[in-house]
Amino acid sequence: MKKILITRPEHDDTTHYLSxxxxxxxxxxxxxxxxxxxxxxxxxxxxxxxxxxxxQCPGLIIFNGHGDDNCVTGxxxxxxxxxxxxxxxxxxxITYAVSCRSAKLLxxxxxxxxxxxxxxxxxxxxxxxxxxxxxxxxxxESAKMFLEPSNELIISLxxxxxxxxxxxxxxxxxxxxxxxxxxxxxxxxxxxxARYLWWDMVHQVCLGDQxxxxxxx
Amino acid sequence: xxxxxxxxxxxxxxARLEVLPQDKKMSIGASGEFSRDELIEKVKLGxxxxxxxxxxxxxxxxxxxxxxx
Numbered sequence: 001m002k003k004i005l006i007t008r009p010e011h012d013d014t015t016h017y018l019s020x021x022x023x024x025x026x027x028x029x030x031x032x033x034x035x036x037x038x039x040x041x042x043x044x045x046x047x048x049x050x051x052x053x054x055x056q057c058p059g060l061i062i063f064n065g066h067g068d069d070n071c072v073t074g075x076x077x078x079x080x081x082x083x084x085x086x087x088x089x090x091x092x093x094i095t096y097a098v099s100c101r102s103a104k105l106l107x108x109x110x111x112x113x114x115x116x117x118x119x120x121x122x123x124x125x126x127x128x129x130x131x132x133x134x135x136x137x138x139x140x141e142s143a144k145m146f147l148e149p150s151n152e153l154i155i156s157l158x159x160x161x162x163x164x165x166x167x168x169x170x171x172x173x174x175x176x177x178x179x180x181x182x183x184x185x186x187x188x189x190x191x192x193x194a195r196y197l198w199w200d201m202v203h204q205v206c207l208g209d210q211x212x213x214x215x216x217x
Numbered sequence: 218x219x220x221x222x223x224x225x226x227x228x229x230x231x232a233r234l235e236v237l238p239q240d241k242k243m244s245i246g247a248s249g250e251f252s253r254d255e256l257i258e259k260v261k262l263g264x265x266x267x268x269x270x271x272x273x274x275x276x277x278x279x280x281x282x283x284x285x286x
Contacts, residue, residue, distance in 0.1 A: 013244060127244050129243075189236060192234075195274060196243070
């Protein structure tokens with residue numbers, strides 16, 4: 001049976017948005033009958049992550065949260081996976097980290113430790129949002145611009161596309177949004193967001209086996 | 218970088234940020250969430266977030282020049 005692990009800390013605005021937008025992905029996972037381990041809020045901790053990976057062996061891992069060059073973090077910024085410590089947990093798995101900079105060092109080290117593929121961002125992941133929509137993040141059109149291309153990558157992996165193809169589809173989503181923002185129909189306010197979308201697009205990288213497919217393990 | 222050029226770049230970045238709607242915020246990963254006015258202040262101060270804003274703007278302008286977008 002296909003299994004997916006998702007971490008969804010929710011302790012600040014950024015993680016609140018990532019966690020809530022990930023619900024769209026969870027709907028797809030449920031519809032496909034895939035077994036989901038959803039580590040939400042305080043369950044997004046190092047011990048739970050290690051336990052699920054070791055006991056359940058999910059083929060796909062999605063980290064939502066913060067991070068730096070060497071780690072991805074969970075609830076209240078607890079490091080979940082750190083290079084030089086426990087990156088071997090990602091062995092034989094496809095990982096997508098919606099977090100800052102972890103694809104810079106943690107990604108390559110995970111691949112060196114046997115991860116099938118590591119998709120993430122090699123610099124800060126930035127997004128614009130409307131604080132007055134914080135209780136209804138799905139209605140936030142600004143955040144949607146940034147978080148839909150990210151979700152597209154996960155949905156593509158779930159549908160059985162390769163890591164490379166899923167990365168490409170996400171890049172196309174980013175480009176499509178950018179073109180819309182830079183078109184003459186957009187307001188100057190909307191156009192001003194294009195540079196941040198572009199930043200996320202160029203810093204999203206796919207490391208490891210480009211042909212890796214979720215479910216092939 | 219030449220001081221005059223640096224100041225000119227800062228002015229350009231600030232002008233771009235001023236176009237961002239005042240009611241929006243920007244999430245910059247673990248660094249936190251910032252309003253438009255806070256970002257402008259950080260560019261003026263030249264702190265790490267301000268430098269990040271400058272880097273994003275310069276990289277974006279270079280990509281436009283190269284015709285990547």
